[in-house]
Amino acid sequence: MYTSTLLCDRDLALSVPWREDLKRHQDWDWLIRLGREGDVEFVQCPSVVAHIQTGSSNSISAGTDWQASLAWADESLDDDAVYVDFVVGQTLRYALTARSGRGVSAVLRRIAQRRRVPAIGPSVLGLAGIVPRRGLERLMTREVVTPAGG
Known part of the structure; x- marks a missing residue:
């Protein structure tokens, strides 16, 4: 899952905050911690919701x-x-x-x-x-x- 395509409720995002201390894998870490929450469901939308640009040096x-x-x-x-x-x-x-x-x-x-x-x-x-x-x-x-x- 591309991080830029993840959507969630604001309250959920605030209850499981993004770990800014990590140098990498912030998205993996966040998804794992979200999955440990009791009532969270991951749903993939079949529609194109973002255009991903490859080759970014940053x-x-x-x-x-x-x-x-x-x-x-x-x-x-x-x-x-x-x-x-x-x-x-x-x-x-x-x-x-x-x-x-x-x-x-x-x-x-x-x-x-x-x-x-x-x-x-x-x-x-x-x-x-x-x-x-x-x-x-x-x-x-x-x-x-x-x-x-x-």
């Missing part, structure tokens, strides 16, 4: 701060399967993008400690850190051209 997700990502996972994710999928899909991607052997080693150690095999989807996402971000953005924004009459 985007937090464009950064490679794998340490902050790993610290957040260590603090916030208790379920072993969720933890392993997260650190493979997010933290490993940041470490690979940063070309940090230390980051890759830290992620692999955490996976071994949890004794879980990550799911294929997060694994593919994590390994995408090998590909330069501009290349991924081009792939993600490429228009599909359908043949005339087809």
